[in-house]
Amino acid sequence: MMKRSSFPVATGLYVNYLLFGMFNIMLASHMSFLTEHLHTDQAGISLLVSAMGFGRLFTLYISGVLSDRYGRKPFIVVAGLLMAVFLVGIPLSPSFEMAIVLAVLAGVANSFLDSGTYPALIEAFPQSSGSATVLVRGFISIGAAFLPLMIIFFMNHDIFYGFSFFLPALIFTLNAIYLFRMKFPDMRVQSPKEPVGDTSVSSVEQAGKLEANDRSKPRFWQEGVCLILLGFTGPTLLYIVQLWLPTFGQQFIGMTQSESLRLLVYYNVGSLISVFVLVIVLRKWVKPVHIILIYPCISLLAFGALLLFKSGAAAIICASVIGFSISGVLQLTLTVMSEFFSQRKGQITGFVYTATSLSYTVIPVFTGFLLKHSQISSVFMLAIIVNVLGIVLAVFVNFRYSLVFPASRKLSPKIVLDTK
Template sequence: METTNKKYIPLIGSLYTNFIFQGMAAIILSQNLNALKDSWQASVQQITLVISAIGLGRVIILYFAGYFSDRFGRKKTVQLGILSYLIFFIGIICSQNYLQGLFFALFAGFSNAFLDTSTYPTLMEAFPNERDNSSLSVLNKAFISLGQFLLPLITRFMIDHEWYFGLVFIGCAVGLFINLIYISSLSFPERHAFEAETPVIVEEAVEVPKSRRPLFKYEGIALLIFSFTSVSTFNIFILWVPSFAESLSLMNHSNSLVLVSAYSLGSFVSVFLTSYIVKKGVAPTLLLIWCSLISLFLLIGMTFFPSVPMFLIGSLGIGVFAAGGIWQLGLATLLELFSKGKGRVTSYYSIATSVSVMIIPYITGLLEKNSVSMIFGLNIFLTAIGVLAAVVIRYRYKKITSQLTEVDQAQALESVETKIV
């Protein structure tokens, strides 16, 4: 990292702190599902509807958040993101019913969008060198995983000691408020138009058949499907694996929460492992296939051959193979294939993710009426679709890049390596 930019290290640390709480916010409602049911006198389906509101909030505000960040600055956008999370955490425990909870859950989605559209540009503007900002961006996922690792342990401790469940919400709010005060005292880098140098896979001047050019209706759509299914795989898992273990009488409630910590540990380790493997020369599109396929086998094993060891291995494995970086590899591949209009294609990819976060909790909540096993059946189905999408992506990518020289291929691969976020 450039010495002149080391002054931004405290700022980056503060931004990472936000992502710890973002990781907690993503699972805090499902981790306290039983307590919220009792507090609001609500059904499981009503609680999952509240969880779905987080995705809805992100979809509603995503475009505006990007505009606000570019127009009014990263600092104000980060501050808005933190304030939105404060409203979420305090609002949930002050809610008297699930409808009020649904309203406040929207603010978690707002915050997610505000923080994403301000943090990533800030990293790029503070450290313009692409290798620096890419290595910093990958840590965002690591800190999200850290939050998701810690929260189940905290929740289990509180359940075992019969403490008020709202204390963890208050703790998150206090931590964020302190970080808000601290970050407000820091200076942000000057905004500028940042555009990483990304080689165009097929230049317009090159005369190649249309079938060998990137076509959004093929690999573009396949990558959007992959965005939806890959996020669905691990979101369904972290929302429902404790309930699944309980329904099979494998674990009691407090012990089942630890499965999410095992998943988060796998995700944390895999962020760095995935980056290392790609840098060693393994094709990212090949990793999409293998990671999705292994995730599929793990889900099948947990569903049809349930046991405590299988659930522990499956939780760790889903964290490693489904949540440790393949979504980011998919985005990097999309940006490589469609290097013009990166902002637009990135928004498509993010919207596919947001739709998953919005509808999947509600659909799984409806399935829970019959059996939690049906929820994991749905997860197997969606993950299988993700495998098929990954195969299409791999096939089309190889077909397109076959027109490049060996030098061009090496440059393109290096571009994908440095874009894992």
């Protein structure tokens, strides 16, 4: 049951993630403007995105620890202000080096926002934390769908592209002030204990050391490692699409800049629809472990069609399907990991998100290098290879799931979807 007194705080938190949806694709959406302004190329812009991942990777763990110690509010407020600094600074940056520094700060802001917001939502709505957190993904998709439309409006009216940075920065700042004045929920509030099955492990290490003939117990070095790798493959596909889809539309299909930006709108509409579909189907009909196999199969077909059919209509359909089938895979991977290793949810979440952060750091640089020495189609061929790897991993995880958990086992795990 949701507490009405928590709604004002939750409103501010959701506004942050609506803005984060814009923030997350800001550099990719302004690729042509920024290459000229910063005197660099597309590989340079991908390096900026990688710098954001670097800042997030090296502050994610410590920000979570400090958030538990000092409270959620300071980190959420500071995150909003740092994101505003980044958004104002990038269009006004005098050099590429300064932009790199700002991008690292943006990564720090990202880790602060995540480490403060998700615990705050769970503490605000302890009886319905799954519903509270699933809305985050929806607000991100709304923001990401709105940004290209705002950029197109500014382009059509000859307005300086920096205003699409400045407007979210202003709202981030005002929202930080608003949240600073709010009373946050008690950190001591705990969410209801989730149901777990008959099989659990006392530690991650114990799961990895179980005897080979004991096929009914979770094994960290088998399904655990596969799920961690899925924490890399899922975000890799997401970042390839968010970073390079407009470029793909222009260079491979021959779209105009405004037409290619609209592909991100269709992608995020598909992602938003997926959130609501998952909330419905996961309650009664499908398990999370099945979705992490079904969705990659759908996205593989969509990526193949995107490369096969060089038309604007096909690109729109494929972008929507890709957005639908990528959304939520990372979060459901965490849910499945928690089922296998129910006694170490925090520890295994750290493992998966470390793989995710590595993806955010490595993939932008690698794809930028790939594009510098090849064509944009090679980047999406990489996406297909990663997609196939994800399917192979998911097949093995489903096989192990059928052994560890009997078919008659009834479990409705709480689904927590977020930004990655």
